[in-house]
Amino acid sequence: METVRAVLGIDAAWTLSQPSGIALLADDGTQWRLVKASASYEAFLEDVPTIEVLRHRGSVPDADALVEAAERKLSSSLTLVAIDMPLSLEPIVGRRTSDNNISSTYGARHAITHTPSELRPGKTSDDLRKAFERIGYSLATCKIDGPALIEVYPHPAIIELALAEKRLPYKVSKMGKYLPR
Structure with a gap:
């Protein structure tokens, strides 16, 4: 199977009753x-x-x-799984230093982080991390070596990449608030 740089991005719901968004991206060497x-x-x-x-x-x-579905769609190996949810090798019981730093730096730009707890995302986060670890995507906390799983919070990156003043509005259910008539 050919290998290209490919990322499976998951905007994970913190509960199993809500849907999680998925994006599969690939870089063929010229563009994503x-x-x-x-x-x-x-x-x-x-x-x-x-x-x-x-x-x-x-x-x-x-x-x-x-x-398996990602690799079938790519006709290639998947290199990275990026999940927008708190992930850790240790139990998450409250706000972490990273949550506080992001919120402090990006709060005025409408990109604070949710507060994780033992219950949310709790077991959902732990089970997801363990499931990806079982198939070879270990949580990378310092360095990415081979297939890996990473925690991401995309709003600060989007703010910086788009040179935006604040977080971009994106929820369809709130379109009336974003674009009042």
């Missing part, structure tokens, strides 16, 4: 491209077009199935 974006694990696995589903449901993520 979006391979697939889905509004739930189910839609990503079943190749259901997002616009055909009125209400996506939450579900238990299946790391094996997600990686």
Whole structure:
């Protein structure tokens, strides 16, 4: 199987009752491209077009199935799984130094982090990390060596890359607030 740089991004819901967004990106050596974006694990696995589903449901993520589906769509190995959810090798019981630093630096730009707790994301986060570890994507905390799993909080990166004054509005359910009539 050919190897290109490829990232499976997961905007993970902190509970299993809410859907998690998925984006698969690949770099062929000349540019990055979006391979697939889905509004739930189910839609990503079943190749259901997002616009055909009125209400996506939450579900238990299946790391094996997600990686297999990603590699099938890529015709290549997956190199990185990036999850927008607190991840740790130690139990997360409250705000971490990283949460406080991001919120302090980006709070005025509307990009504070949610406060994690033992319950949320709790077991959801631990189970997801362990599932990816079982199939070879260990949590990278300092250095990425080979296939890896990383925690991401994309809003600060988007602010910097887009040279934006503040976090970009993106939730469809809040469009009336973003673009008042």
